[in-house]
Amino acid sequence: MKRMMKRIGHILPGILFITFLVVEVAFAQTDIKGSKDHPLVTRMPDYYISEYNVSEFGGFDPTVVGGQDVHWEGKVNSYGYERKEGGRPISMLQIVRNYEAAIKRAGGKILGTGDERRMAAEIRKDGTLTGVYVEAFNDARNYNLTIVETQMMKQEVVADAKAMRNDLAETGKTIIQGIYFDTGSATIKSESEPALVEMVKLFKGAPELKVYVVGHTDNVGGLESNLKLSSDRAASVVKVLTARGIAASRLKSAGVGPYSPIASNDTDGGKAKNRRVEFVKQ
Numbered sequence: 001m002k003r004m005m006k007r008i009g010h011i012l013p014g015i016l017f018i019t020f021l022v023v024e025v026a027f028a029q030t031d032i033k034g035s036k037d038h039p040l041v042t043r044m045p046d047y048y049i050s051e052y053n054v055s056e057f058g059g060f061d062p063t064v065v066g067g068q069d070v071h072w073e074g075k076v077n078s079y080g081y082e083r084k085e086g087g088r089p090i091s092m093l094q095i096v097r098n099y100e101a102a103i104k105r106a107g108g109k110i111l112g113t114g115d116e117r118r119m120a121a122e123i124r125k126d127g128t129l130t131g132v133y134v135e136a137f138n139d140a141r142n143y144n145l146t147i148v149e150t151q152m153m154k155q156e157v158v159a160d161a162k163a164m165r166n167d168l169a170e171t172g173k174t175i176i177q178g179i180y181f182d183t184g185s186a187t188i189k190s191e192s193e194p195a196l197v198e199m200v201k202l203f204k205g206a207p208e209l210k211v212y213v214v215g216h217t218d219n220v221g222g223l224e225s226n227l228k229l230s231s232d233r234a235a236s237v238v239k240v241l242t243a244r245g246i247a248a249s250r251l252k253s254a255g256v257g258p259y260s261p262i263a264s265n266d267t268d269g270g271k272a273k274n275r276r277v278e279f280v281k282q
Contacts, residue, residue: 029084038077038147040123040130041102044095046087050142051080059269060148062120062133064112070120071267072131074150083141092117092136095143099134108132129268150268159194161201164279168209173280175262179237186232188240196240203246210282213237215255218271223257231255237277252282 035052037043058076083089093116100110100119108123108130118135129150136143159177167174178195181188188196203209215230215237234253242248263270 029082035079038079038145040106040147041099041132041145043079043081043145044090044098044143046084047081047143048084049079050082051078051144053078058148060131060133060146062111062131062146063118063135064120069266070111070131071269072129072148072150073267073269074148077147077149079145079147081143081145090140092140092143095136095140096134099132099145103132159198159202161198161205164198164202165206168211168279168281173278176237176277176279179277181233181236184229186229186236188236196244199237199241200244200246203241203250210250211252211279212282213241213251213253214278214280215253216260216274216276216278217257218261218274219258219265220271226257227255229255230257234277 029048031049032052035049037049043049053076055076055078057074059071059073060076061071064070096113096117096119100113100121103110103121103123106123107125108121111120111122113119117137119133121132123130123132131146131148131150133146133148134143159179164174164176176195176199179188179192213234215232215234217226217230219226221229231254234255238248238251238253241251258265258274261270261274262276263273265271265274
């Protein structure tokens with residue numbers, strides 16, 4: 001009996017170790033805490049989320065075969081998926097084709113694939129763009145999914161009278177931060193109020209100052225319409241400032257459309273920077 005108990009005593013730790021190992025593996029194959037699939041697409045069967053990160057505003061450059069230069073900016077949702085132990089083996093191409101089909105059903109466009117293991121696509125709907133990038137690894141044991149919900153970064157910086165005055169003194173011009181218009185419209189939006197207050201403060205603090213108010217656009221749309229839109233937006237700024245007591249003789253509006261970009265129009269972020277209003281010292 002003692003010998004039997006001693007043998008059981010040697011075996012028991014091994015059984016416990018195996019039990020703990022099985023529990024650990026089973027636990028490791030569940031989605032990491034706080035993670036969830038993106039509502040746009042579902043995951044492949046027999047995979048769990050092993051990595052998960054959401055950035056409220058960031059940039060992402062998908063790998064697109066064919067030399068396309070693609071850049072997305074907005075809310076970046078990053079997922080790492082891993083196949084469960086005992087899960088049905090599939091190929092990397094199966095992962096790519098499944099996501100291609102899902103994107104097409106959602107009305108999206110496939111930008112390109114490569115090496116039968118990656119795919120980049122875009123969905124344009126209601127004036128927004130969602131970028132989707134899938135890349136498989138390790139014979140499809142893992143794959144990454146990145147979904148970028150493009151958006152304009154919330155403007156945290158607005159025009160500041162002192163900063164504008166310094167810019168005008170140093171370079172002869174200043175970009176007005178925090179002036180907002182709806183797409184294709186020259187009507188100044190109500191959220192531009194903090195910037196308008198600072199602009200009035202600038203002129204009241206420098207009675208001799210005279211400026212050209214210059215409107216700019218990106219390169220989307222026809223040249224003539226962009227020239228008109230930029231001119232109309234500059235005129236709207238002049239109208240608001242004169243209504244607040246700034247003499248019209250100190251302001252002259254002009255629009256140059258897409259002729260003077262400060263960033264590349266090949267990306268949404270660059271286009272956003274090019275849609276602006278500037279003061280140029282007379």
